Amino acid sequence: MFTLAARRLAWLISLLAFNTAAVSQSNVSDAVLTVGIDLLDAGHILHFLDIVDAFGHVSVRNPDNASQFLMSFSLAPALATSQSIVTYEIDNATSLQLTFNSSVTGAAVPSGFLERFIHSEIYKAFPTVQGVVHSHTTEILPFAGAGVPLTAQMHTAGSLGSLGTPIFDTNKLNTTILPENQPHDLLIRNTVLGDALARTFSADSQVVLMKGHGMAVRGFSVRDAVFRSFYTRQDATVQLQARLLGGHNTGLTAREAMDAENTTESDSLLGRAWQLWVAQVDNAGLYVNDLRMS
Ligand SMILES: *[C@@H]1O[C@H](CO)[C@@H](O)[C@H](O)[C@H]1NC(C)=O
Ligand SMILES: *[C@@H]1O[C@H](CO)[C@@H](O)[C@H](O)[C@H]1NC(C)=O
Ligand SMILES: *[C@@H]1O[C@H](CO)[C@@H](O)[C@H](O)[C@H]1NC(C)=O
Ligand SMILES: *[C@@H]1O[C@H](CO)[C@@H](O)[C@H](O)[C@H]1NC(C)=O
Ligand SMILES: *[C@@H]1O[C@H](CO)[C@@H](O)[C@H](O)[C@H]1NC(C)=O
Ligand SMILES: *[C@@H]1O[C@H](CO)[C@@H](O)[C@H](O)[C@H]1NC(C)=O
Numbered sequence: 001m002f003t004l005a006a007r008r009l010a011w012l013i014s015l016l017a018f019n020t021a022a023v024s025q026s027n028v029s030d031a032v033l034t035v036g037i038d039l040l041d042a043g044h045i046l047h048f049l050d051i052v053d054a055f056g057h058v059s060v061r062n063p064d065n066a067s068q069f070l071m072s073f074s075l076a077p078a079l080a081t082s083q084s085i086v087t088y089e090i091d092n093a094t095s096l097q098l099t100f101n102s103s104v105t106g107a108a109v110p111s112g113f114l115e116r117f118i119h120s121e122i123y124k125a126f127p128t129v130q131g132v133v134h135s136h137t138t139e140i141l142p143f144a145g146a147g148v149p150l151t152a153q154m155h156t157a158g159s160l161g162s163l164g165t166p167i168f169d170t171n172k173l174n175t176t177i178l179p180e181n182q183p184h185d186l187l188i189r190n191t192v193l194g195d196a197l198a199r200t201f202s203a204d205s206q207v208v209l210m211k212g213h214g215m216a217v218r219g220f221s222v223r224d225a226v227f228r229s230f231y232t233r234q235d236a237t238v239q240l241q242a243r244l245l246g247g248h249n250t251g252l253t254a255r256e257a258m259d260a261e262n263t264t265e266s267d268s269l270l271g272r273a274w275q276l277w278v279a280q281v282d283n284a285g286l287y288v289n290d291l292r293m294s
Contacts, residue, residue: 028100031063032070035222036085036099037291039070042226043077044287045277046133051229052077056135056214059119060222062087069123069132070099073110082291086112092191093120100291114187121194122218126201131222133229136214139236143167144209150235151251153242157235158261159228161204162254168200169211186213204254207232220265226277227270 028036039060046052059071072084073095082100086109089096093116098104119132143150149164170178170186170193177196178184188194197216200208206228208216215232219225242250252260263269281287 027102029064032099033291035060035063035070036082037289038222039072039085040080040082040287040289040291041274041278041281042131042133042222043072043080044281044284044289045226046135046229047076047078048281048284048287049230049277051133051137051226051233052135056133056137057113057115057119058133058222058225059116059131061090061123061130063130066127067091068096069119071113071116071119074113078286081288086110088112088116088120090120090123093117093194114189117191117194118188118197118216119194121191121198122201122216125195125198126218128220129218131219131225133217133219133225134214135217135229137229137233137236139233139240140209140215141212142240143236144211144213144215147211150207150209150232150239152257152260153235153238153251154231155252155256155260156264157228157231158252158257158259158264159206160232160235160257161202161206162252162257163202163204165205165207165209166200166202167209167211168197168216170213171211186210223270223274224265227265227273230273 039058042058046056046058054076057071057077059069062068062070067090069088069090070085071088072080073086075084083098085099087096087099088094095109095112098109115134118134122129122132144167147167149167150160151162151164152158152160173196177192188197197208206218210216217225217229217232219228
């Protein structure tokens with residue numbers, strides 16, 4: 001009888017064997033391979049850090065074509081591999097092909113996330129955004145529910161800003177955006193709802209809270225979107241505890257938030273966090289980044 005470790009080793013060897021084929025068959029550029037590696041790591045890290053569970057997703061803009069983005073098809077982020085990544089149109093979130101297997105196109109591509117319009121509409125609205133995360137992180141939900149915006153409480157969360165994160169509430173949408181005959185299940189199921197969510201972002205904050213649902217986070221890279229997601233959750237814990245202690249103006253000033261964001265999201269500091277998180281997912285035994293192994 002095989003031990004779990006032996007089975008896993010055999011599986012990894014088989015993945016390595018077809019991986020060279022996968023990458024050469026897809027004929028992707030170095031830039032796409034690089035963001036593909038980061039995208040798989042991002043999904044695995046978000047799960048390892050408990051920011052997503054079975055649900056939630058992360059995407060990256062196609063570095064070779066600003067009108068497209070890459071995201072896994074409908075699958076728990078922890079389980080994604082190179083053969084889960086799909087190239088989508090930003091225009092309408094329609095799938096084009098598996099990014100790393102160009103023989104799988106059109107209707108042969110497995111179904112995408114219902115809420116991929118969160119990503120497509122954020123990329124459409126903000127040309128400088130390169131990475132997006134959507135999650136249902138528990139710690140932020142009380143703030144969205146109570147109508148209390150998050151503000152930066154610490155230097156690593158400077159991207160939350162000092163004025164308060166916008167809160168998106170599907171119950172406040174008019175019937176042009178959310179008609180009576182459509183499901184009121186809080187999901188962002190089409191371009192119209194995605195557009196309404198994207199318009200909620202403010203210049204001050206890189207995060208929108210979604211009442212009864214979760215959050216949407218934009219980043220200047222997929223790594224940055226993960227970094228901001230992680231420290232948004234940490235910030236929610238700090239802000240709640242500071243309020244319980246009776247503090248009111250517990251957050252950073254506008255100047256502090258802006259300068260701290262610039263410092264902590266620099267390549268060297270963000271890179272230090274990324275290096276740790278990649279080492280953690282590599283040692284966890286659950287996640288497979290077959291692109292990085294090639
Ligand atoms: C690419 O997709 C084709 C069609 O489904 C499949 O036969 C092939 O094994 C896939 N290649 C890889 C590397 O998974
Ligand atoms: C692979 O991509 C390169 C550069 O875009 C192109 O010149 C070449 O024809 C492609 N090869 C195949 C087999 O598609
Ligand atoms: C870029 O993507 C758009 C949308 O998918 C597509 O219409 C266009 O042909 C692509 N451009 C190139 C150079 O591949
Ligand atoms: C989606 O958008 C692309 C780019 O504008 C377009 O070529 C394509 O026809 C659209 N697909 C659908 C199903 O609307
Ligand atoms: C519905 O809301 C949108 C966005 O706020 C607005 O542009 C539109 O005019 C509104 N429609 C009606 C019928 O109020
Ligand atoms: C932002 O950080 C960089 C170092 O990463 C520094 O060189 C630059 O002066 C900072 N800009 C501001 C406005 O603080």
